[in-house]
Amino acid sequence: MMWFAVLAGAAGCYVLKYVGSVIPAHVLEQPIVKRIVLLLPISLLSALVAVQTFASNQTLEIDARVPALAAATVALKFKAPFIFVVLIAAATAAALRYFGLAA
Amino acid sequence: MNAAQTEWNTARRQIVGNAASIGFAVAMYGVSFGALGTTTGLTIPQTMALSLLMFTGASQFTLVSTLASGGTALTAVIASWLMGTRNAAYSMRMTPILKTSGPGRLVAVQLTIDESTAMGLAQDEDAFEGRASRLAFWATGLSVYLLWNLATFIGAISVSAIGDPKSFGLDAAIAAGLFALVWPQIKSRTDLTVAFGGALIALAFTPLVPPGIPVLAAALVSVIVGWVTSRRLS
Known part of the structure; x- marks a missing residue:
């Protein structure tokens, strides 16, 4: 199943890249298509952030991930580099769990 | 050596230098991706296959985190495709500039991602008969491809040995990484x-x-x- 996801995902992403090089320009240049293509990553990534922060399978809960994301937000506000944002979130969650302050 | 040649040499050095530094910046994401892949249940070859074959960071993070949160393979695949739609727009934009055909086109298509497109479009399209745009695209694409894959490998092998990823806050790191991807958008x-x-x-x-x-x-x-x-x- 994992190999299916990896290979099917990769094949589709290549096809998308290829399609752009052969279809007539006017199709993707329609305002509605351009807007949706631009907005898709925003809704998908935001949804992933929300799920990754609050969900455990099908239940919503507040645990160490929430303060960790708050710490990451502060780092992003100060324009910290990507690796720093990730590490500060990991460190916050790890510390809260280590000291038994959050699940 | 004439003046035009000297000017091109200067521009070329600058473009290649920028391409290399973008590659190194992206490598930071690559390490995180490699670590994420192997801690969420993919094997090292599967994680590497994503970086080598899919080669579009946001789709890779999407696929892996959807699987990590318990999603089925099919939903993970569809989510990664939706995330990859913008690459179609990128290659549409880059194709007339690159003027590639045959195998060159197939390689250029694979290297069409956020960074290579942004760098290609950042150059004046007519500068040096289009050579600046083309060099910026190819140099950035190749530099990112090389370093992204190297970094994925380093990330994948370095954490596949650790115990409970939650005790290292890896679940929070994924959320923060995705957040850092959407923030500038x-x-x-x-x-x-x-x-x-x-x-x-x-x-x-x-x-x-x-x-x-x-x-x-x-x-x-x-x-x-x-x-x-x-x-x-x-």
Whole structure:
């Protein structure tokens, strides 16, 4: 199943890249298509952030991930580099769990 | 050596230098991706296959985190495709500039990602008969491809040995990494609405449907808002 996801995902992403090089320009240049293509990553990534922060399978809960994301937000506000944002979130969650302050 | 040649040499050095530094910056994401892949249940070859074959960071993070949150392979695949749609727009933009055909086209297509497109378009399209744009695209694409894959490998092998990823805060690191990807994309009030709308829909659907589906449902927000705002613009 994992190999299916990896290979099917990769094949589709290549096809998308290829399609752009052969279809007539006017199709993707329609305002509605351009807007949706631009907005898709925003809704998908935001949804992933929300799920990754609050969900455990099908239940919503507040645990160490929430303060960790708050710490990451502060780092992003100060324009910290990507690796720093990730590490500060990991460190916050790890510390809260280590000291038994959050699940 | 004539003046035009000297000028091109200077421009070329600068473009290649920029391409290398973008490659190193992206490598930081690559290490995180490699670590994420192997701690969420993919093997090292599977994680590497994503970086080598899919080679578009946001889709890779999407696929892996959807699987990690319990989504089925199918929902993870669809989410990664939706995330990859913007690459179609990129290659449409780059194709007339690159003027490639045959095998060169197939390679250029694979290297068409955020960074290579941004660098290619950042050059004056007519500068040095288009050579600047083409060099910027190819140098950035190749530099990112090389370093992204190297970094994925380093990330994948370095954490496949650790114990419970939660005790290292890896779940929080994934959330933060995805957040850092979307943060710079939110530039207007509409973007912010889409971001909050997507997040809320995903959370609302979480208790109701199997994992993975809530994220796909959130894509509807982009379709609706994109449709409404493009009508308003035209």
